[in-house]
């Protein structure tokens with residue numbers, strides 16, 4: 001880590017502290033995330049900690065996608081510290097929204113959602129579940145383009161480079177957590193990420209969080225009351241949910257209020273919003289499905305949204321960032 005001159009602290013969360021730093025070899029400004037202890041059981045220094053390895057592996061898999069923060073290196077030092085070095089991007093969407101203090105117009109929300117969904121589609125194609133998508137984990141670069149960060153909760157899904165369910169529950173910050181997770185699911189799929197993206201889309205359009213729950217059950221209640229329970233109890237996976245017996249699932253619910261909440265959103269925009277926020281996972285849009293909806297594909301929207309980056313993302317097979325020190 002001697003190559004990195006620490007500048008100011010730019011963030012702090014459950015898994016670590018993030019600093020802006022200068023790479024003294026190149027002068028490049030980078031973001032260095034120092035992971036907190038807890039996962040560093042391998043004191044002999046022969047292996048990266050499990051946390052570092054998992055976050056680095058998921059970032060590495062998505063390397064090269066313009067909507068995913070770029071991993072530059074992963075290091076462990078002799079003192080048991082673990083560091084991720086990333087490109088420095090800029091403030092989070094959460095910060096930008098706080099400073100802006102007003103919602104994004106629909107055309108801007110569509111441009112931003114196209115980027116987020118494209119990043120999510122690529123990540124899901126590679127078998128990576130992010131599991132903590134929220135405005136704090138989306139960064140805005142100097143061109144106003146978005147990059148997904150914080151893969152601290154991510155993992156490879158079954159069929160990718162890894163293992164089958166059961167997966168950990170709970171994951172995802174409460175306000176962005178999908179109904180099946182709130183009901184204790186351990187067999188979820190990439191649609192936990194697309195629910196979170198639906199919450200982010202609503203937040204971009206409304207300028208405030210859609211479902212600011214105070215507890216898991218309050219969160220579920222708000223979700224059902226906002227988007228409707230959508231025959232959740234008829235979903236084939238429902239009976240296997242650990243909390244299927246919750247009285248909240250038996251209560252009769254009014255139909256979705258989403259349309260009333262977003263009266264000026266176009267029909268095509270509402271089609272995407274309501275599809276991402278379908279309560280039943282089997283009726284929820286995947287990222288790839290969402291990108292095929294008319295909101296994104298009709299000629300007018302396709303021309304209006306500036307392309308992200310001329311290059312198309314192709315997953316790298318093997319290889320690592322410039323230095324993964326194990």
Ligand SMILES: Nc1ncnc2c1ncn2[C@@H]1O[C@H](COP(=O)(O)OP(=O)(O)OP(=O)(O)O)[C@@H](O)[C@H]1O
Pocket residue numbers: 010011012013014015016017018031033069086087088089090091092132136137139149150151152
């Ligand atoms: N590459 C980066 N460029 C600029 N800022 C960054 C970068 N990576 C992280 N940050 C800033 O640091 C904050 C915390 O980073 P990150 O989310 O990775 O840490 P965390 O400990 O997992 O946080 P949390 O517990 O809130 O999820 C981000 O919200 C962002 O503001």
